[in-house]
Amino acid sequence: MMANVDGVIQQAENYCKAKGARLTTKRKQVLRGLIESNKALSAYELIDFCHQHFGEKMPPMSVYRILEFLEHHHLVHKLNLANKYVACTHISCDHTHAIPQFLICINCSKVKEVSINQATISDLSETAKNAGYDLYTPQVELNCLCQSCLPA
Amino acid sequence: MMANVDGVIQQAENYCKAKGARLTTKRKQVLRGLIESNKALSAYELIDFCHQHFGEKMPPMSVYRILEFLEHHHLVHKLNLANKYVACTHISCDHTHAIPQFLICINCSKVKEVSINQATISDLSETAKNAGYDLYTPQVELNCLCQSCLPA
DNA sequence: TTAAATATGATACAACGTATCATATTGTGT
DNA sequence: ACACAATATGATACGTTGTATCATATTTAA
Numbered sequence: 001m002m003a004n005v006d007g008v009i010q011q012a013e014n015y016c017k018a019k020g021a022r023l024t025t026k027r028k029q030v031l032r033g034l035i036e037s038n039k040a041l042s043a044y045e046l047i048d049f050c051h052q053h054f055g056e057k058m059p060p061m062s063v064y065r066i067l068e069f070l071e072h073h074h075l076v077h078k079l080n081l082a083n084k085y086v087a088c089t090h091i092s093c094d095h096t097h098a099i100p101q102f103l104i105c106i107n108c109s110k111v112k113e114v115s116i117n118q119a120t121i122s123d124l125s126e127t128a129k130n131a132g133y134d135l136y137t138p139q140v141e142l143n144c145l146c147q148s149c150l151p152a
Numbered sequence: 153m154m155a156n157v158d159g160v161i162q163q164a165e166n167y168c169k170a171k172g173a174r175l176t177t178k179r180k181q182v183l184r185g186l187i188e189s190n191k192a193l194s195a196y197e198l199i200d201f202c203h204q205h206f207g208e209k210m211p212p213m214s215v216y217r218i219l220e221f222l223e224h225h226h227l228v229h230k231l232n233l234a235n236k237y238v239a240c241t242h243i244s245c246d247h248t249h250a251i252p253q254f255l256i257c258i259n260c261s262k263v264k265e266v267s268i269n270q271a272t273i274s275d276l277s278e279t280a281k282n283a284g285y286d287l288y289t290p291q292v293e294l295n296c297l298c299q300s301c302l303p304a
Numbered sequence: 305t306t307a308a309a310t311a312t313g314a315t316a317c318a319a320c321g322t323a324t325c326a327t328a329t330t331g332t333g334t
Numbered sequence: 335a336c337a338c339a340a341t342a343t344g345a346t347a348c349g350t351t352g353t354a355t356c357a358t359a360t361t362t363a364a
Binding site for chain 4: 174196
């Protein structure tokens with residue numbers, strides 16, 4: 001598990017290097033925080049996480065900037081529905097992916113990043129177009145309950 | 153136009169009366185604010201709107217409570233993606249509607265409430281289920297650009 | 305008409321996000 | 335190796351968003 005996390009970080013590092021981007025210590029910590037916690041975290045939750053796990057006190061400004069960097073390089077996704085951030089699940093495989101659909105557990109913030117099939121996307125896009133709107137991003141976020149949080 | 157707004161308010165009033173709910177003056181103002189402005193507004197934008205149009209100074213707490221009431225009675229919808237509120241477009245017709253899909257212009261906050269076809273919903277729901285998640289609400293919100301805001 | 309229920313106001317504060325300027329770190333050319 | 339430029343982070347202060355709590359007003363109903 002831990003080894004796997006390291007592996008993902010390593011992949012991210014390679015990926016950044018190839019792009020001439022710097023995955024600095026702080027940035028690595030924030031990314032690691034999201035990967036290790038294994039769920040979506042808000043910026044302030046990340047600040048707490050980093051403080052507790054790495055003994056770093058990060059000012060909000062820094063975390064927001066770092067998240068912006070990570071998002072720009074597609075290492076994390078911002079979930080607008082929950083106002084939280086989640087590590088991209090495709091860092092290790094090949095880091096190219098179809099349009100993601102995010103299933104967000106409204107109870108525990110666990111997130112599953114799945115791929116929508118093209119037909120469904122076209123459907124949504126069509127419906128929008130007919131109404132005179134253009135999809136700005138086809139990213140779909142849905143409020144869900146995960147298995148562990150489903151009422152018994 | 154103005155008459156139409158009044159008509160919608162009237163409908164809402166009837167609707168509430170039938171349910172034994174009170175559409176008070178303040179609540180009517182907030183609802184009217186959303187209808188007249190013809191787009192999604194944040195709670196604080198609504199405070200400003202009411203202040204400017206009705207000369208009412210509403211404390212945030214009141215507005216949030218009122219929005220909660222209006223939402224509970226399906227007179228307004230909360231758009232989690234934008235953190236704004238929008239008047240339900242079905243108050244006047246019959247106020248029963250299928251599962252809504254909201255097309256939100258990220259530039260001007262104009263919102264179109266359309267109905268998704270059942271097949272698409274089933275699709276999304278299936279995809280979620282296969283991933284071990286249950287849709288909490290099938291309400292879909294999509295970031296779009298409306299016609300007027302599309303880059304030329 | 306008075307008591308209970310409901311609705312709103314007011315104060316204070318917690319959480320979230322950013323503008324701005326200062327400092328530190330890294331990369332580059334000489 | 336050095337100095338300069340570019341990039342990254344820190345620190346302070348503040349603006350925005352949302353809520354907890356207790357007080358007051360308004361409506362409903364016995």
